[in-house]
Amino acid sequence: MTEMGNGQAILRVESVRKSFGGINAVDGCTLSVNPQSVTGLIGPNGAGKSTLFNLIAGLYRPDGGEIWFNNTRIDGLPPYEIVHLGLTKTWQIPHELRNMTVLENLVLGAKHNAGEHLLNLFIQPGKVRQDEKSLRVRAREVLRATQLESLANEHAKALSGGQKKLLELARAMMTEPALILLDEPVAGVNPTLAGSLMDLIDRLRRDGRTFFLIEHDMNVVMNRCDRVIVMHQGRTIAEGTPASVKANPTLIKTIFGLLRPTAGRVAFQGEDITGMHPRDLVLKGLAYVPQSNNTFPSLTVLENLEMGAITRRTSPIPMPWNRRGTLPDRSRQMTDAQIRRRAIGTLNLFPNLRPKVRERAGALSGGEQQMVALAKSMMLDPDVLLIDEPSAGLAPKLVDMVFSKIVEINGKGTAVVMVEQNAKKALAIANRGYILETGRNRFEGTGPQLLQDPNVAKLYLGG
């Protein structure tokens, strides 16, 4: 069919593309995975890693390109057929079958179970019983290997997050796969369990299975993978042995109210804001720009900006219920006309948006939407502005522009906290930098300090 690729690869992905609503999640990705290897897939949030896994597993249909597994072309095949060919995947957020027991979850993973065909129940009851019996024995073996045996008859929903991850892997093993795609297998798993999970993967690999995994934990990537593939903006940008690939795997989850912390305390101006309603955070002067889905697609650009200032709006007609939720400081309130004037003024800072003020935000390109989100956050003069990966998915020229806007916002007296993969550029404008690894501070210092720190440079800035 095609001359490309080496014949030994168990999985070959060739210029696969997938876009969602104008955003190219996977954009001509090409890679291959060797049999009996543990291959790591790393890259910033939004690089398209999980989408790629869903494309390979058949959950999404690619817009273009080819996917070959063991010399069979699998793109466009339904997921259940791909599983039967010996390729299976797990999810980053476990997809356990909640209302079924752990053992039931596992038995369901088996590819061939006579009893799963309605007619067999009546035609071959003996085979059904026999299959079921042997599968339960096999499931218990897998449970023993994954240290889940004691939970065999618990509902899957009763398991802890880490145990659910183990269940995902155990269930995947039941399908007798040749290749397993693991989406962040150790995220949220405690270190001991994570260690034994990775040992299990090592053992299984020696039995002849291949693993392809997305991982942010650099320990896992550096110590356990044979090869590492780096993805960025929907393509592979580097690959090689872990030692030869030096990328920036930093990932920070935002502390914003949308994700409630399970422990610990977040204080803002001396007040405990842990788990507070997002709206109250905005009223307190804490604004937030999410990484994706950060504009209202059916509103126009202008309307998006107007919404940004909704907490500061005074109603032209004073209604008793309009009091609730407006800023306590009356001097910072704005009338509708002021809000609109300010919106237009803000848009003047983004010349490329000006011809599109009356367009639906959903019709804009990814970069333009990022601009709208930023402009929207500038409507408020917040005390603190949290920005999640402002440069994700943007062309280099636009990245520079976004960063210069952030400096402008900061110059107005707003403290900016930003999560960013582009460490070099981010640190260049940052007063302070924190480098997080698996949820803990790894390095801390002023921007220039970090930029000059040899350790940081070696690990995160590409040498």
Place this chain on the structure above:
Amino acid sequence: MAIDTGILINVGFFVYVSIVFAILALGFNLQWGYSGLFNAGIAGFFLIGAYTAAFAITPRTPPSVGYPGHLGGFDLPLPVGAVLAMVASGAVAALVALPTVRLRADYLAIATLAFAEVLRIVAINLESITAGTIGIPGLSPPIVFNPPNGFLNAMVKLGVSAAILLGLFMTLHFIAESPWGRVLRAIRDDEEATMALGKNTFQYKLQVFAIGGALMGLAGWLFAVTINYVEPSGSFAPTVTFSVWVMVIVGGAGNLRGSIVGAFVIYGLEWLSVQLKDFVPNQFKDTVFYTRLMIVGILLIVLIIYRPEGILREKKRILR
């Protein structure tokens, strides 16, 4: 003596109509409780079963003055009618399922409700085939007594329907608690994950929708045979569908025994309201009836808010 059998006949009526609803509830439980397919067209499949039975079983009735006649009149034996009813309903269910089971639950509900309403409109208006609102009388009971004996008649119907329910329950229990039924519950919990475990979920959904439809068809046959009469406007109204929902929710989704209990409880409420009619003043007679439907409404809301898993919870399946 006369009064005694009267009460017994009445109780017998309650039991076999409850059994009709229990079969409907079992069918819906298989579709929703086990597989998550929210069918709002129960009344439609029920109707197909009842009319197929009527066409097959009744003796030939040519049109006459005041009666437009109807399709069929093949005078077939009752069991053949049952099989035909199940096949017809099941086949239509499969056809309906083809384009709709992939839709989200709310779209599926609207589409199936619309389907059932279209069927009812057709049944009311297509007089040369269904005899319209006049309905099709003359479905013979399982055993014809000579001279007619109301008591024995009711007891035979009761016996037949109880036997059918028992047989159905055992069969359904067997298939629903089998590995096949386990795949259905997996689809209900997370269809994407089930697909990624190598199951052709579409095929399972199609199968279960057809089987559920066939059960509803069987209920239609039983209804037609026990009531001896089929008419379109009241028996197959959307309220039948809603009542079946309550029965399954009361009994617990994913719990077959619960569906039977739910059917008896909820139909019991209706039956009681009919019995009460004799004891209330004339002007409140209708009020009692409509209050029952209001209670059904209140039950739906209260249960779905406070006890969505039903009064009898789904059991945990312990595998050895």
Place this chain on the structure above:
Amino acid sequence: MSPLSQENLSSEAALGSRWREAFRPTPRVRRLFFRGLLTVAIFVGFFASLATLFGIAILQYAIAGLRVSSIVIVAAIGLTLIYGIRGFANFAYGDLMTLGAYIALLVNLNAALSIFWGALVSFLVLAVVGILLELLIFARLEGRGPVAPIVASVGVGLIIQNGIRAIGTTQQWLFQVPAIQEIPIVPGLGFHWIRDATTLVVGFAFMISVHVLLTYTNLGKAMRATADNLELAKATGIDTKRVTYAAWAVSCSFASTAGILLGLIGVIRPTMGFEVLLLVFAAVIVGGIGSPYGAVLGGLVIGFSQEMSVPVLVWLGRPDVIGLEHSTAYKVAIPFIVMIAVLIFRPWGIAGRPPAFARRVFLVEKLSEAIGRRIRFAPRTEGEEGG
């Protein structure tokens, strides 16, 4: 000085030019305008050709279509608002329409006030009912998927419908309105001030008012924002709870008005609303769930497809064609057929956009999977031994 402050926005004149720039019709606006013109032209052309072909009396069906469309549009806008913001199909909507008609009837008959006052009282009462429904029932079902609120709304519908019956009015009622005659235009084509003009005018007025609400008021923009992305709306500082209550109030008061219009063209009875519920659902689905503009388009399609099918059905009912008995009774089935076709081929509606993450699987493929044949995506295998 920072470039952000308002004082720095240069002179008023410059501001004016920026304003003009902001409102300069963009390609999208122009496109919409021309599409609107095209639609109107198609409609006019269609009816003109019908009238020349079959005689002007055929326009009676067009008037009936407009009448039904405007009622369905009012109802569909109300239904789709809640669908968009709360994400479920409100099966009680038909019965809320009935409730609205009965409240107006109560005012109309008992207080002997004009139907206008009845409509006003009913409008306000239903708004309160809507807020109470969210407060007491549906707020508790948030995050429970689409089925739980559907079941609860069916419960609400049963309570309303049978409550009305239990209170003792199973009979049919008529609004007390001035008795006027139809104005005959030509034989077979007439125009009735109350039946035709009122529904048309009210329907149009509600359409305009919802457009104004959604485009020019902060509440309306907040509603659209909330329907777009609830999480982002919260993070932006929109009081989504208040927006939800407002949407319920608007939705239910639209139900009351639709119910009253329904009572004006027909009779008032306990099942009147439930009988048109599916029609309204059909309009919402055809237009694309959650979009008020889609609801307008869907309402037109549904109303016209129902009423314009009548002459065709009459023709089918002729003994020399197929002699379908009661053929015109099937007109109520036509919208469902349209709806099911839309559900199969364009589940996101004729005006809607496909959801970004929809895994588009088309019927043909599904059918082929079902029968076990692969029509388009057969596994292709490289030679026998592979690489």
